[in-house]
Every structure is written in C-alpha cells, then in structure tokens.
Amino acid sequence: MRHIPVVRRRRLGEELKRLRRKAGLTSGQTARLLGWHQSKVSRIETGVSGVKGEDLAVLLDALGLTDPQARSLLSALAGRGADGRGWWEAYGGAIPPRYRDFISLESQASTARTLETSVVPGLLQTREYARAVTRAALEGVPAAAVDALTEVRLARQAVLRTTTPLRLHAVLDEAVLRREVGGPGVMREQLRRLSELARLPQVCLQVLPFTVGGYVGLAGPFVIFSFPNINDLDLVVLDHLTNSLYLERREELEAYGAAFRTMCAHALSTDDSLDLVADIRDGIRDSA
Known part of the structure; x- marks a missing residue:
C-alpha cells in the first residue's frame, strides 16, 4: 500500500474512532465483526498504519456510516481519490x-x-x-x-x-x-x-x-x-x-x-x- 501522509492518517483515525464510539462499539467488538485482530483497528485509529480501500469500505459499513459525501471524504483521507492518485504525485521528488x-x-x-x-x-x-x-x-x-x-x-x-x-x-x-x-x-x-x-x-x-x-x-x-x-x-x-x-x-x-x-x-x-x-x-x- 502506498504511503499516506501521517497527518491524513491521524485525521482519518480520529474520525473512525469517533464513529465507532457513536455506534456503541469497542475496538474489540469492531475487530470481531470484521474478522480482524484488535491491533489492526487500534493501528488504524491511532494513525500508525493506513487502511486499504476495501477495508475502509467494510469498516464504514460496520460503523453504520451511509452518507456518501462523508464516505467520500474519508476515502480521500485514506488516499483513495477517483483514480487512486492525487495530481501532485506526478511531480514526484520535486515536492x-x-x-x-x-x-x-x-x-x-x-x-x-x-x-x-x-x-x-x-x-x-x-x-x-x-x-x-x-x-x-x-x-x-x-x-x-x-x-x-x-x-x-x-x-x-x-x-x-x-x-x-x-x-x-x-x-x-x-x-x-x-x-x-x-x-x-x-x-x-x-x-x-x-x-x-x-x-x-x-x-x-x-x-x-x-x-x-x-x-x-x-x-x-x-x-x-x-x-x-x-x-x-x-x-x-x-x-x-x-x-x-x-x-x-x-x-x-x-x-x-x-x-x-x-x-x-x-x-x-x-x-x-x-x-x-x-x-x-x-x-x-x-x-x-
């Protein structure tokens, strides 16, 4: 999985944690629902690691987030634009x-x-x-x-x-x-x-x-x-x-x-x- 800037991972993790708590779930319960290890949920929520597009989709489903605009924003924070890339990536090491x-x-x-x-x-x-x-x-x-x-x-x-x-x-x-x-x-x-x-x-x-x-x-x-x-x-x-x-x-x-x-x-x-x-x-x- 390609690198996602730390600040975006942190912001994504904070919002996912807020959504989990709003859904009344612990990190352990969320992990069991998805068949994940609890450590995976914790790493995502703390911004230690990013999240794949398919994992984010099933996680948002489990947390009950259905609003398409909110899902789109979180996908963007995970580094998943319409084509999976940002235009700035074409400039490589210049930025x-x-x-x-x-x-x-x-x-x-x-x-x-x-x-x-x-x-x-x-x-x-x-x-x-x-x-x-x-x-x-x-x-x-x-x-x-x-x-x-x-x-x-x-x-x-x-x-x-x-x-x-x-x-x-x-x-x-x-x-x-x-x-x-x-x-x-x-x-x-x-x-x-x-x-x-x-x-x-x-x-x-x-x-x-x-x-x-x-x-x-x-x-x-x-x-x-x-x-x-x-x-x-x-x-x-x-x-x-x-x-x-x-x-x-x-x-x-x-x-x-x-x-x-x-x-x-x-x-x-x-x-x-x-x-x-x-x-x-x-x-x-x-x-x-």
Missing part, C-alpha cells in the same frame, strides 16, 4: 513530503481561512509572482526546480474553479500589498489579479492596514482548513521555511479560530480592501 501533505488537505477542504503577513496566498498568485517568491525563498535552487514548483503553485489554484470550489477567506497584512516581489511590473499585475479573484463569490479578501498597529496574528501566517460534513477534522497549518506544523487539538483550533475572527473584525471591509489594493497598484511606478 517535499510535507508540501504534498498540505496540497492533499487543501484539495479535500471545503473552506480555508488564511492569514498572510509577507506574500500573497499561493492560491491567488500570478505565474511571475509565484516564480519570484519561489526563487527568493529557495535561493540557489536550480531553475528547473523553480519551474516545477511554480507549476505546482499554479495547479493548486484549480480548487477555486471546481464545481464545488474551495471557499477562501484571506486576511492580508498591508505589507503584502506593498512589498514589490519580482519588481514593479510583476507586482502591478499581481495586484490586478488579486482584485479580479477577490470578486469571485468563493473568495473573501480583507486587508489589515498599518493603522491597526500590532495584532494577534503578527507573529506569523497560518491556514485553518475545514472539511465538508465533518467539523472535527478542522486543522491549523503553520508554515515555516523548511517545514510545516499541523495543529489538531481542540484548544488550538479554538484559539486560532478566535484569532482569525478578531483579525477579520479589525481588518478593512471587503470593499475598502479592494479600494486599497487598487490605490497601491495605481501608485506603483517603474524603476528609473
């Missing part, structure tokens, strides 16, 4: 494991709430801006790798254009709009693109102006993913230069959710945010 994990979660999420303090969110970047960000963040990386990672960044944006698109609520520090990544021309086009995408019904954009001063999220960016039908699968991702940290405990989720709501309350309205984006874009001048 670090943690980044593959992030992309897989993003592709399954129904909502993403994100704070960005330095750069435009990846889902809203233009090609040239994405290339400039990648070059700056990974100085010294071969051009071919930069090209591959740029293509991955652009491919991720398909989640905003599906039949049931990801709902993205992005809060940006004003510094994101004023930092001329890639030069004046690249930045003007990026801000134009940002204004265009912010008018999509599935995208909400707010800007935290400098006049707010210090705020609760100033320490760094984060993303909160929510998933369809199963609220307990919410997840916070903290992005670092070489790694990502996943937060799953209820108190952590509540703290970040409260922080995001506070920032939204202090940020400009969506209309005022778009006005600020346009003003900054119009004020960008080419270098002499």
Whole structure:
C-alpha cells in the first residue's frame, strides 16, 4: 500500500474512532465483526498504519456510516481519490513530503481561512509572482526546480474553479500589498489579479492596514482548513521555511479560530480592501 501522509492518517483515525464510539462499539467488538485482530483497528485509529480501500469500505459499513459525501471524504483521507492518485504525485521528488501533505488537505477542504503577513496566498498568485517568491525563498535552487514548483503553485489554484470550489477567506497584512516581489511590473499585475479573484463569490479578501498597529496574528501566517460534513477534522497549518506544523487539538483550533475572527473584525471591509489594493497598484511606478 502506498504511503499516506501521517497527518491524513491521524485525521482519518480520529474520525473512525469517533464513529465507532457513536455506534456503541469497542475496538474489540469492531475487530470481531470484521474478522480482524484488535491491533489492526487500534493501528488504524491511532494513525500508525493506513487502511486499504476495501477495508475502509467494510469498516464504514460496520460503523453504520451511509452518507456518501462523508464516505467520500474519508476515502480521500485514506488516499483513495477517483483514480487512486492525487495530481501532485506526478511531480514526484520535486515536492517535499510535507508540501504534498498540505496540497492533499487543501484539495479535500471545503473552506480555508488564511492569514498572510509577507506574500500573497499561493492560491491567488500570478505565474511571475509565484516564480519570484519561489526563487527568493529557495535561493540557489536550480531553475528547473523553480519551474516545477511554480507549476505546482499554479495547479493548486484549480480548487477555486471546481464545481464545488474551495471557499477562501484571506486576511492580508498591508505589507503584502506593498512589498514589490519580482519588481514593479510583476507586482502591478499581481495586484490586478488579486482584485479580479477577490470578486469571485468563493473568495473573501480583507486587508489589515498599518493603522491597526500590532495584532494577534503578527507573529506569523497560518491556514485553518475545514472539511465538508465533518467539523472535527478542522486543522491549523503553520508554515515555516523548511517545514510545516499541523495543529489538531481542540484548544488550538479554538484559539486560532478566535484569532482569525478578531483579525477579520479589525481588518478593512471587503470593499475598502479592494479600494486599497487598487490605490497601491495605481501608485506603483517603474524603476528609473
């Protein structure tokens, strides 16, 4: 069985444990129903091991889960898409494991709430801006790798254009709009693109102006993913230069959710945010 990222195995295991308890079964009773060893149920529920597609199907039947959307989500968490693969797997070693994990979660999420303090969110970047960000963040990386990672960044944006698109609520520090990544021309086009995408019904954009001063999220960016039908699968991702940290405990989720709501309350309205984006874009001048 192919590798399934640890964070997805853990989230799947937690939900399967919740469903088992809701069904009034112990892990031993579940194992006997299926003809499994109890240790197999325990390994799946703790995320120590993944679960084959056919095993997941009979397990969900035993637990009484009939909702097709919920079953589909759990199948996706088990790494079982429509063709058994995620599009990102075609990029192989060009994508670090943690980044593959992030992309897989993003592709399954129904909502993403994100704070960005330095750069435009990846889902809203233009090609040239994405290339400039990648070059700056990974100085010294071969051009071919930069090209591959740029293509991955652009491919991720398909989640905003599906039949049931990801709902993205992005809060940006004003510094994101004023930092001329890639030069004046690249930045003007990026801000134009940002204004265009912010008018999509599935995208909400707010800007935290400098006049707010210090705020609760100033320490760094984060993303909160929510998933369809199963609220307990919410997840916070903290992005670092070489790694990502996943937060799953209820108190952590509540703290970040409260922080995001506070920032939204202090940020400009969506209309005022778009006005600020346009003003900054119009004020960008080419270098002499």
